[in-house]
Amino acid sequence: MLTIPMEYYLILSAFMFTVGVAGVLIRRNAIVVFMSIELMLNSANLSLVTFSSYLGNSIGQIFVFFVMTVAAAEAAVGLAIIIAIFRNKLTVNIDEINIFKW
């Protein structure tokens, strides 16, 4: 197969990345911001798999495997940080979490 031009996959990947960027910028709930970051990681994975498959080389897919490992570690630690913040401030609204803001 592979009859579809690879630009279509790359356009979908670019679209999902920009939607993730917009999600990080417009949402105020810290957990939804986190989910938007996951969306951006997935769009990067999609373009890596596209190039790996069209070039017939498995290194891109190995890289996707490591990205998934880092994403799992990041989700665990990030959600633990969000729980710790919620315990102290009773909110996950990132407009109200501003102790480092000057």
Place this chain on the structure above:
Amino acid sequence: MNIEIILFIVLASIAAVTSVMMITRKNAVISAVFLVLNFFSLAGLYLLLNAQFIAVVQVIVYAGAIMVLFLFVLMLLNTEAEHQLFVDKKGIKFFAIFIAVFVFIQLAFLIFKGAPSKSLNPDQAASIKAGTIQTIGQQLYTNYIIPFEVAGFLLLAATIGALVLAKKKFE
């Protein structure tokens, strides 16, 4: 229209629509469910790209483990829905959307201008071979053994870090 193009159109439109729905829903739990749908359609796209191992790992790790963690934290914290999503700070939010659209147009221009499909003709047999768990496992345990071990150590560190951070108080 062969079956590959039909599957691509269906899966790609599900992925695009669910990603937009995810950032526009007021209720965070509904956002998480749309993100799960997005991950499943991406797994289908990986299968179309002959990446069978990555497709299975996508369903198990992303749609399974990570999203269960997200939904667990969402329901544990019971955050209020963002009723003011497009009401307050309107100017900044529309500026953010404008920036995102502008970046997308730039990326699309670059992709179609670069046109990577014109300069390479995909080899179907090599592509299928690259996606099998046999090839990836062999590469992981020979050429990429040190990154593999480091990734395992990173997961250990993340487990300990999450335990320490989420614990009630420090002794």
